[in-house]
Amino acid sequence: MEANLELVRRGLVLYTFGNASGVSREEGLVVIKPSGVPYDEMRPEHLVITDLLGNKVEGHLNPSSDLATHLVLYKEFPEIGGVAHTHSEYATAWAQARKPIPCFGTTHADYFHGEIPVTADMCDSEIAEDYEKNTGDVIVQALQKTSADATPGILVANHGPFAWGKDAATAAHHAAILESIARMAYFTLAIDAAAKPAGKALHDKHYSRKHGKNAYYGQIKDKE
Numbered sequence: 700m701e702a703n704l705e706l707v708r709r710g711l712v713l714y715t716f717g718n719a720s721g722v723s724r725e726e727g728l729v730v731i732k733p734s735g736v737p738y739d740e741m742r743p744e745h746l747v748i749t750d751l752l753g754n755k756v757e758g759h760l761n762p763s764s765d766l767a768t769h770l771v772l773y774k775e776f777p778e779i780g781g782v783a784h785t786h787s788e789y790a791t792a793w794a795q796a797r798k799p800i801p802c803f804g805t806t807h808a809d810y811f812h813g814e815i816p817v818t819a820d821m822c823d824s825e826i827a828e829d830y831e832k833n834t835g836d837v838i839v840q841a842l843q844k845t846s847a848d849a850t851p852g853i854l855v856a857n858h859g860p861f862a863w864g865k866d867a868a869t870a871a872h873h874a875a876i877l878e879s880i881a882r883m884a885y886f887t888l889a890i891d892a893a894a895k896p897a898g899k900a901l902h903d904k905h906y907s908r909k910h911g912k913n914a915y916y917g918q919i920k921d922k923e
Contacts, residue, residue: 771835
C-alpha cells in the first residue's frame with residue numbers, strides 16, 4: 700500500500716495509472732494494486748493477493764491488468780522482491796521516442812550500471828494475445844546483457860517505465876529515481892544536443908561506491 704502511495708507522493712502517476720506489487724517467495728504470493736481503483740480511494744483491504752500463476756487467493760477486486768508482467772519479472776529474476784510501473788512524464792517520453800537513456804552523470808551512475816535500456820517493439824501478434832505477459836518477456840529480453848540488480852528499471856517501448864528492487868518500497872524508490880534521471884537527461888540534451896555520456900571510469904566509480912562487495916557509501920554496519 701505504501702509503495703503504491705509513494706508513486707503518488709512523487710508525482711509519478713495520475714488517476715489510476717500505474718501500480719506497485721510485492722512478492723513473498725516463501726509463501727508463493729504476490730500483492731498488487733487493484734485494477735482501475737483511484738489511489739485516493741484505495742485502502743489496504745482493496746489490494747489483491749494472487750499466487751505466482753496469477754490465480755486470485757484473496758481480495759474481492761480484480762488485480763492490476765499489468766499483473767502478468769510483474770509475474771514474468773518475479774519468475775525470471777529471483778532477486779526481485781517488488782515491481783513498480785508508472786507513466787511518469789519524462790521516462791514515458793523517452794519510452795515513446797524508443798530511446799535508451801545515456802548515463803550523462805553521477806546521479807544516473809549511482810543507480811544504473813550502464814544506460815537505461817528500452818525494449819524492442821512488440822509485434823502485432825504479441826500485442827493481440829497475452830499482451831501483458833509478452834510485455835514482461837520483452838523486458839527480460841532487453842536485460843540479457845545486464846542484470847536486474849545493475850539495471851533496476853527499463854523503458855517499455857511506446858508504453859512507459861517499469862522499475863524493481865528488493866521489495867516494493869525499493870521498487871517505488873527506483874521508479875522515482877528513473878524519472879529524475881530521465882528528466883535530467885532530457886534537459887542535458889536540450890542544453891547541448893551533442894552532449895556525450897560520462898566516461899567509463901567515472902560511471903564505474905560511482906556505481907561501485909554504492910553496489911558490490913567494495914561499496915563504501917553510507918554508514919558501515921558494525922560487524923558482529
